[in-house]
Amino acid sequence: MKYRILGRTGLKVGEIGLGGEWFNGLSAVACTEIIDSAIENGMNFIDIFMPQAPTRDNLGIALDGRRDKFVIQGHLCTVFEDEQYGRTRDIVKTKKSFNDLLARLHTNYIDIGMIHYVDSDEDYASVFNTEIIEYAKELKSNGVIGHIGMSSHNPIIALKAVESGLIDVLMFSINPAYDMEKSDTDIEDLMEYKDFKESDWIVDEARQQLYTACENLGVAITVMKPLGAGSLLSAESSPFGVAMTVPQCIHYGLSRNGVKVVIVGCHTVPEVVEAVRYYDLPDELKNYGHIFATNNAINMTGRCMYCNHCQPCPSHIDIAAVTKFTDLASQQDALPDTVKQHYFAMKTNADNCIMCGKCEPNCPFGVKIRENMKKARLIFSCDSK
Ligand code: SF4
Ligand code: SF4
Numbered sequence: 001m002k003y004r005i006l007g008r009t010g011l012k013v014g015e016i017g018l019g020g021e022w023f024n025g026l027s028a029v030a031c032t033e034i035i036d037s038a039i040e041n042g043m044n045f046i047d048i049f050m051p052q053a054p055t056r057d058n059l060g061i062a063l064d065g066r067r068d069k070f071v072i073q074g075h076l077c078t079v080f081e082d083e084q085y086g087r088t089r090d091i092v093k094t095k096k097s098f099n100d101l102l103a104r105l106h107t108n109y110i111d112i113g114m115i116h117y118v119d120s121d122e123d124y125a126s127v128f129n130t131e132i133i134e135y136a137k138e139l140k141s142n143g144v145i146g147h148i149g150m151s152s153h154n155p156i157i158a159l160k161a162v163e164s165g166l167i168d169v170l171m172f173s174i175n176p177a178y179d180m181e182k183s184d185t186d187i188e189d190l191m192e193y194k195d196f197k198e199s200d201w202i203v204d205e206a207r208q209q210l211y212t213a214c215e216n217l218g219v220a221i222t223v224m225k226p227l228g229a230g231s232l233l234s235a236e237s238s239p240f241g242v243a244m245t246v247p248q249c250i251h252y253g254l255s256r257n258g259v260k261v262v263i264v265g266c267h268t269v270p271e272v273v274e275a276v277r278y279y280d281l282p283d284e285l286k287n288y289g290h291i292f293a294t295n296n297a298i299n300m301t302g303r304c305m306y307c308n309h310c311q312p313c314p315s316h317i318d319i320a321a322v323t324k325f326t327d328l329a330s331q332q333d334a335l336p337d338t339v340k341q342h343y344f345a346m347k348t349n350a351d352n353c354i355m356c357g358k359c360e361p362n363c364p365f366g367v368k369i370r371e372n373m374k375k376a377r378l379i380f381s382c383d384s385k
Contacts, residue, residue: 014044162214174226
């Protein structure tokens with residue numbers, strides 16, 4: 001593991017961090033094994049946004065006696081209500097959920113209090129003009145959190161927060177598909193961002209501006225979705241039409257300005273080992289230039305990243321899971337039994353969708369969720385009885 005200083009926080013963190021999302025549903029033993037492996041492999045950074053009590057409890061058990069081995073990026077404003085993950089700007093719920101996080105992790109401090117998922121001007125105001133930011137500041141002044149952070153997928157909103165001086169850490173979604181839309185520019189020029197305004201590459205200028213501002217202002221970027229929720233790892237699902245490897249995705253994230261940690265969601269010990277294998281590889285195996293050798297690069301708009309930011313759903317549908325199973329089924333000639341079993345093991349599925357559309361404005365990627373629900377119904381309908 002190599003370490004970087006987390007911007008102006010001064011914290012020393014491993015470049016590859018552990019994403020906690022996939023701890024949902026794991027036992028305390030399985031969580032402990034992953035934490036064991038993370039420590040053995042030099043990881044010292046973990047992101048915990050999950051509001052689910054069992055997940056927090058199991059992580060608390062896994063971290064018992066070694067809390068100080070991790071820099072914890074713990075989220076403010078996530079809640080678990082009506083058996084669903086959600087985000088809130090309600091101060092009472094925010095305080096209750098954060099106190100619950102501390103209690104279940106058996107700790108009295110969180111290194112980075114990460115204000116969860118701010119992607120619009122309206123939402124920015126609902127955080128930075130309200131008691132939410134005051135609560136975060138109070139936690140910081142009391143030493144309950146070391147630093148304030150914010151997570152976002154929107155470079156304009158993220159830059160606003162970075163320039164406000166109020167956050168020290170930005171959790172941002174970064175991978176090549178988010179950053180670039182077309183390719184016919186020489187890869188070397190692209191990677192050095194030479195004259196990209198004049199190039200035919202469509203590199204999102206707002207993102208470059210954000211990354212540069214973070215680097216210049218000492219606001220550390222911790223990268224989420226470096227693998228595009230796994231879609232970049234296969235030619236079939238990658239928007240570039242070619243598969244990347246986990247090390248290539250990590251290398252891409254670590255190569256951006258401002259980035260200090262790339263967070264990889266690990267569900268098993270082998271996935272931890274796979275992530276840190278990055279350091280065993282020669283440079284040529286980390287090189288991600290091949291994905292730009294095609295002219296059919298497209299952006300990720302409309303592609304589900306399985307993040308469930310679209311929650312809450314009044315019908316309590318796990319939208320990410322329904323979409324994932326539908327995508328998996330779509331990629332096969334015949335509906336695989338395992339996918340079918342997982343789909344029907346859920347308490348609710350696309351059949352319960354009332355087509356209210358409440359989820360769609362919450363999706364940062366513009367996914368047409370109702371269309372996906374209709375597709376899921378079609379694919380799984382013959383097996384639903
Ligand atoms: S529909 Fe959008 S918000 Fe919902 S899981 Fe997919 S990408 Fe995430
Ligand atoms: S459209 Fe369907 S999936 Fe979306 S919030 Fe409404 S019921 Fe839930």
